[in-house]
Amino acid sequence: MQPIVSVTNLSKTYASGFHALKNINLSIRRGEIFALLGPNGAGKTTLISIICGIVKATEGAVLVDGRDIATEYRAARSLIGLVPQELTTDSFETVWATVSFSRGLFGKPANPAYIEKVLKDLSLWDKRNNKIITLSGGMKRRVLIAKALSHEPRVLFLDEPTAGVDVELRRDMWQLVRSLSESGVTIILTTHYIDEAEEMADRIGVINGGEIMLVEEKAELMRKLGKKQLTLQLESPLQEIPATLADYRLALSGDGNELIYTYDTERERNSIIALLKALEDAGIRFKDLQTTQSSLEDIFVSLLRGDQ
Template sequence: MQPDISVKNLNKTYGGGFQALKNINLDIESGEIFALLGPNGAGKTTLISIICGIVNLSSGEVKAAGYDIIRDYRKARQSIGLVPQELNTDSFETVWDTVCFSRGLFGKPPSPAHIEQVLRDLSLWDKRSNRIMSLSGGMKRRVMIAKALSHEPQILFLDEPTAGVDVELRRDMWNMVRKLRENGVTIILTTHYIEEAEEMADRIGVIRDGEIILVEEKSTLMSKLGKKELRLHLQKPMEKLPGELLLEPVELSDDGYELIYSFDSQEEQDGVARLLRKLSELGIEYRDLQTRESSLEDIFVNLVHE
């Protein structure tokens, strides 16, 4: 089964010689939620814009839903819905008219039932007769999502869709994303809210300086690169670590009241048991202990700065 998005040896160089994308190779499977993470200027929006036919590639090959984005541009573009970062809608149109117009642009026959369902899912049904200029920023963002879904795309791009929006819209949108995924829609997400990617994504891709530096199943990524930390709050402060603990990945806090033990998930049982056994043998008493696991944000920050 071919991937919904296939990118091979993709390069993009702008005038002046700036290379925004460098030999990108990426496959995104049908029906998955793929989170593309990276710092500002890393190339996320450029990559999305090329796949969506908004920006021309310099070299390489890109297919969407099996169609080459250059040779079969119309069919490729019909398979894609895009929610861009910028709010760019016709201020004088009503919500209903602009969403219906978007559907017509992709050659789809009228479907009032589908448009109604999209508007209801996004809590826009009561605003269907309002002009867009009268809506709040959050409601305008909902309209952009509705426009992207108007033609029932096979692939949906969400480029920073929840930037600056309220909690209610974020909740509504993620409920819709889950429903779309259940119906087989492939979703590609970029976001600065890494907790969203951690909750929603099946796979994570990290882009830095125009290069894909990692693509991994979210669960595998968390297991391989995630660290755990055990903090032991001591009954009495220590001036320095005993010699028996120097070979362990243990640090002593500045005030001497905490032992901080860092370990991989795979080492969890053996390492913690060994440490606690050594503390008991040394007569070191503790009054409390806490564990903390790396979040996707911790992993992302480490990857980007390595």
Template sequence: MRSLVRPVPSNQIPVSAIIESMQPIVSVKNLSKTYASGFQALKNINLAINRGEIFALLGPNGAGKTTLISIICGIVNASEGSVTVDGHEIVADYRSARSLIGLVPQELTTDSFETVWATVSFSRGLFGKPKNPAHIEKVLRDLSLWEKRNSKIITLSGGMKRRVLIAKALAHEPRVLFLDEPTAGVDVELRRDMWKLVRSLTQSGVTIILTTHYIDEAEEMADRIGVISAGEIMLVEEKTELMRKLGKKQLTLQLDSPLEQVPAALAGYALAVDKGGSELIYTYEGEGGRTDIIALLKALDDASIRFTDLHTTQSSLEDIFVSLLRGDQ
């Protein structure tokens, strides 16, 4: 009699693994933080970070970015709410949750009289990880620190010290890496090394949560964007979708003859004349605005307005960010 039970192929991914991969690696629910002074730094934060993504958290100074990161990393206690990291609650299962996290803080905090090798190796030992000189060597080489491995921290430049902080955060092979303003005030070379390393980490499955004032970095690197202001999450969106939905595009026409103002016949279009009258600027949003360009060009021809050249521009992430904070959107 033929068996009704089919063997599971050896290369088939278990259902449990598929379910796990779909669940967020960091889950923040109803999180609030009020200090003894009465200042409320965070207000009912709900946030889910996906596995393997680069998530950029943007916000002005004092918005609550560092407080949120500090709570997730177990440095600051929340007033209300909960946080889990890969299913481990950060209070009830502190050791397991914390062992999955690496943190690169804003401030340079490390023993000035230790050598680079000793301080990075010590950071690995703090998490109960067995010695792994090969891993420490790889981290130091990736961050261009290998030649400085026997140097004392006090002898290093500011940029090199920041590299050491990153190395310390990676020493115990975390699955979630927080980068809190990691490239603030550092040289171009370190920024390039940093983003090269970030790309390689995400390829190995590490999740990156980034805060930065260099919004061009977030625009280049991030998969999703979160904006926080006054302790509240304003939005969380896929970067490409955010740019599509909130970004504005402009078509600039170089005029054959100057105009003093937009003719009445073109009042139905979002047009503006530059100060010199030599350019006509059409602002539009999304694909719908693009289809209006054909009608606009016909209307210009009907109004006997000629142009010699044209080009288009699009809002940057920084433009969108500033607009959100001003309440323009």
């Protein structure tokens, strides 16, 4: 199936000589939720801005549903909804007016029933006649999403969508993103909240220094790069780890009461059985055990440090 967004050899160099993006190649699948992770200044917003036609690339090409964003700008842009980090609209407009105006900008005919549905989905219906200036920060963020959805886009970009919002709004937005994805809308989000990507994304992309470090299925990424630890609480403390256990990645707690075994979730699952047999042969008994697994945040930090 043709990707909904295709980025080929994309680079951006500013007049100052700063290389914001370096030869980016990326394909976004139809209907997926794709999370783009990276530290501040990694190039996330620049990449989104180029795809959305806000910033001009130095080199490369971007297709949205087969339409070139440079040569078929109107057709490509009409397929995209963008939720920026900040609200830039007339503070004295009403919610209804500003969302309806956004729809009109794309040449879409008036559709009050659709606008009503969007506002109700975002819990904005009761605020439809309120002026933007009177809304709370969380409500203004909802208006941003409503504006982005007003022209019925097939691709929705969410640039740090829940930065600075309360827990209730974050959960509401997560639910909205899921429902949009289920309806066939492709979601691309950038976020500093790793739990957001872990909760929602189908695939993860990591960008750093203007370069894509990896793109991977979330489950596969955690399987390949995640680590698990098995902690064994010993019946009797050890002074040191016996030489017969040297083949295992074992660490001894400071008080000698715990053995910690770190293993690769992909390759070493079966080694636990062998380890337990080796412990028995060495006369080491344990009274309890527990396992822990790397989170996506652990993997992300490890990638940025170059540990993988």
